[in-house]
Amino acid sequence: MSVLTTLFQDFAARLCSTExxxxxxxxDHPTAFSRCRKLPLPTLVAIMLTGMRMSIQAELDTFFAHLRHQAQLVHEVSEQAFSQARAKLSLTAIPRLNDWLIARAEQDRLVPRWRGLRLVAADASTLRFGLRASHVKRAALADQILFGLFLPGPDLMLAASLHSVHERGERxxxxxxxxxLSPDDLLLLDRGYPCRWLVAVLNQRAIKFCMRVDNDSGFACVRDFMRSSANERIVILRAPDKQDAIDYECPRKPQRVRLVRNVSPTGAQRVLMTNLFDDKLYPADCFGELYHQRWGxxxxxxxxxxxxxLEHVTGLTQQAVAQDVAAKIVCDNLQALVALTAHADAELPANKRINHAYAHTALKPLMPILLLGSVIGRKIGALLRGVLGLIAGRTYRHRENLSKPRKQGPKPHKAMSQKNC
Known part of the structure; x- marks a missing residue:
């Protein structure tokens, strides 16, 4: 509890710092945020970090009402003023706040280790933003791909980036x-990533990995392993192609990897490829649970x-879209840390999980005060203690090995012609 209070105090101080x-x-605006205005930099960023889901004006009026402890909406800043201010905000500002938050979570030992290693999952997801036709300069594309590095233990997004759907792909x-990533990280990858050049690059950089490999992935050694009755096997992958070795600056040498057989709760067999060769420290039966953590x-x-x-954005330019995505990632990371603290303080059993939807609802009215440091440390502690109790009271029971296969078909994307109220 005290760790979380100090974290929010330091985060608020960071927003107000000269750095x-x-x-x-x-x-393009080297003198921005120098004058004293109704919407200074800390307030602008704090508004964005609350997780804007409604119309811009509704979010602004609600924010200032919560900041003044009022139930009635407060019209202090216009939608146009917000748009003009956010145009002067750099694309790296909010991602660097996220870097600070991750480093602070590491410092406070909120990121657990798996057998001495930090787990990092990587994946991408297609986004379809609710944008209308416009003639603005550098307008954003409606369809983009969000790639992320994720810490499964505390449910924190380590880093994220937006890409065009026409770029080369997730690898x-x-x-x-x-x-x-560092040598102390263990990278968890799904079946879309395995290839010879990526294995060579990861081995060259001493990055540990565990990735799922399908039988039809093109590796002859995987097909032979699936036809055998062995639970694990050390194999040699062919050297990467010449052009791949040049493009990715990796050694064109055969790569040694370990294949481990894993049986899912539904009975399906899958193969996991890794460069963790110590069978005493990393026995074959530990990889099933390890790979499952990627699902986070x-x-x-x-x-x-x-x-x-996430697909409801507050601007039409690519800059506005990137800022909104980065802000909602920081918002979700802050909620994850609050939920993690609530679970630990309430001493909930392992099969009880925090309801993150309720955590967002309970935390959002307090975010203006927490992010701007409008009250003294003792009051912040009291506010957090109350919201942690509320969040800890809204849990659900986690059932192991529960399978809910996805329905085949196009992904649903709701129309954005009407905004939330």
Missing amino acids: FLNDARHS QFLFEHLDR IEETFKRLKHRLN
Whole structure:
């Protein structure tokens, strides 16, 4: 509880710091946020971090009402003023806030380790933003891909980026984010990622990995392993193609990997490929549960889309869309830390999980006060203690090995012609 209180106090101080001011100024507006206005930089960013789901004016009036502890809406800033201010905000400002938040969570030991390693899942999801036809400069495309690196233990998004649907694919997106990983990380990947050049790159950078490999993935050694009765096997993958080795600057050498057989709760057999060779520290029977933790990123994408309305954006330009996505990721990470603290403080059993939808509802009215540091530390602690009690009281029972297969067909995307109220 005290850790969470201090975290919010330091986060509020970060928003008001000169360092953040210098990071937040757009390169086209080097003197932005210098004058004293109704919508200064900390307030602008705080509004965006509350998870904007309604119309812009409704969100603004609700924010200032909560900031003044009023039930009646307060019309203090116009929608046009918000749009003009956010145009001067750099694209890196909010992602760097997220980097600060992740580093702080690591410092406070809120990110657990699996056998001494930090788990990092990688995946991508298609987004269809509710944009209308316009003639604005640098207008955003409606269909884009969101790639993310995710920490399954505390349910935190480590990093994320938007990409065109016409770019090279998820492997390329992952390659561009490999600098965010260290030898102490264990990368969890789904069946769309395995290829020879990626294995060579990960081994070259000493990045540990565990990825699912299908029987039809093109690896002859995987097909032979599936036909055998062995539970695990050390195999050698062919060297990457010459052009791949040049493009990704990886060694054109055969790669040694370990294949592990895993049987799902439904009885389906799947193969996991890894470079964790120590069978005493990493026995074969531990990989099924390890790979299952990757599912957390799928749930986070669903939560961002359907709970925080990620596809409902507050601007038509690519800059506005990228800012909204980054802000909602930070908003979800803050909620995840609050939910994690609520679960620990209430000493809930492992099979009880926090209802994140209710956590967002309970936390949002307090976000203006928590993010702007409008009350003293003791009052913030009292507010957090009350909301943690509410959140801990809204749980559901987690049932192991519960399978809900997806229905085949196009992904549903609701029309954005009408906004939430």
